[in-house]
Amino acid sequence: MIGKKVTAALNLQMNREFYNARLYLSMAAYFHSINLEGMAHWMEAQSHEETGHALRLYKHLQERGARILLAAIETPPTNWDNPLAAFEAAYEHECKVTREFDEHVDLARAEKDNATLNFLQWFVNEQVEEEASVDAVIRKLKLIGEHPSGLFMLDRALGERKVGADWPMNLELNPIGIVHSPFKEATGTPIQASMAGGAPGMVEVVPALADGLKDLDGFDRIWLLYWFDRATTLKLIVTPYMDDQYHGIFATRAPARPNPIWISAVRLLRVECCTLHVADVDILDGTPLLDIKPYVPQFDHLPAERTGWLQQAGNRPRTADRRFET
Numbered sequence: 001m002i003g004k005k006v007t008a009a010l011n012l013q014m015n016r017e018f019y020n021a022r023l024y025l026s027m028a029a030y031f032h033s034i035n036l037e038g039m040a041h042w043m044e045a046q047s048h049e050e051t052g053h054a055l056r057l058y059k060h061l062q063e064r065g066a067r068i069l070l071a072a073i074e075t076p077p078t079n080w081d082n083p084l085a086a087f088e089a090a091y092e093h094e095c096k097v098t099r100e101f102d103e104h105v106d107l108a109r110a111e112k113d114n115a116t117l118n119f120l121q122w123f124v125n126e127q128v129e130e131e132a133s134v135d136a137v138i139r140k141l142k143l144i145g146e147h148p149s150g151l152f153m154l155d156r157a158l159g160e161r162k163v164g165a166d167w168p169m170n171l172e173l174n175p176i177g178i179v180h181s182p183f184k185e186a187t188g189t190p191i192q193a194s195m196a197g198g199a200p201g202m203v204e205v206v207p208a209l210a211d212g213l214k215d216l217d218g219f220d221r222i223w224l225l226y227w228f229d230r231a232t233t234l235k236l237i238v239t240p241y242m243d244d245q246y247h248g249i250f251a252t253r254a255p256a257r258p259n260p261i262w263i264s265a266v267r268l269l270r271v272e273c274c275t276l277h278v279a280d281v282d283i284l285d286g287t288p289l290l291d292i293k294p295y296v297p298q299f300d301h302l303p304a305e306r307t308g309w310l311q312q313a314g315n316r317p318r319t320a321d322r323r324f325e326t
């Protein structure tokens with residue numbers, strides 16, 4: 001159950017995000033008025049994102065059974081001295097929003113509201129990006145100074161920003177089941193199915209989907225796709241378990257991914273109604289399952305000569321350690 005203080009804080013922030021949407025739309029209108037259409041487009045995209053932030057808060061409040069209260073929204077400023085002044089105002093505003101979220105995090109922690117704490121993490125990360133993207137424009141505007149050709153080029157570049165609708169940021173996934181395993185924490189969990197030494201597990205599939213398991217028992221191995229719900233926050237550069245050097249997250253199978261989706265080709269022992277008994281499990285207990293597919297050697301066992309940094313990595317432990325633990 002969500003507490004009164006957290007409900008009030010999230011309602012306040014939801015209304016602030018609606019204000020932010022209007023502030024950036026007002027900046028877009030200002031840029032249209034001085035014929036900088038690319039900057040206007042950039043601000044419209046920003047406004048669109050802010051509405052998305054407000055709706056995220058709305059949805060969280062609704063899901064937690066809280067009363068949602070929309071409030072009157074104050075009139076935003078309508079004019080700035082020049083493009084630099086408008087982007088500087090946006091930057092200052094984003095810094096203020098970051099402080100607001102920091103306060104919400106403190107409150108959620110004090111109220112022991114872990115669900116809200118987890119929910120707010122997305123915003124904490126988002127604010128880092130928000131400040132950085134506005135700051136990048138400010139730096140370019142300062143470099144350009146009074147040169148109209150530079151301003152024209154920057155305007156064109158900013159006009160290429162993708163708006164939310166072209167770049168779907170929110171996809172809805174519904175788990176189809178849950179994985180049970182002997183592994184309660186990352187430390188000591190095998191890092192690949194091939195290194196799991198037969199570790200046993202059970203996959204419970206939502207009963208409504210039972211018909212979808214027909215004929216699965218004819219396959220020795222199955223792919224499990226799952227959501228690593230205890231992954232650490234995003235890191236683009238990581239030292240994976242199999243090496244002591246840094247690599248890009250997409251060149252590894254480390255946790256800390258933008259979308260913590262994992263795959264394991266486990267051994268299927270038997271199917272009992274909605275329960276799959278499996279072995280070679282390298283998955284944490286209680287992990288939400290997203291999909292099951294048969295493992296087919298003709299499709300999945302493909303020749304590949306180069307295996308990148310792994311070719312030099314040498315022998316490493318076969319179980320995870322604390323490095324990606326939350």
Ligand SMILES: [Fe+2]
Pocket residue numbers: 017020049050053097
């Ligand atoms: Fe926002």
Ligand SMILES: [Fe+2]
Pocket residue numbers: 020050094097130
């Ligand atoms: Fe923002």
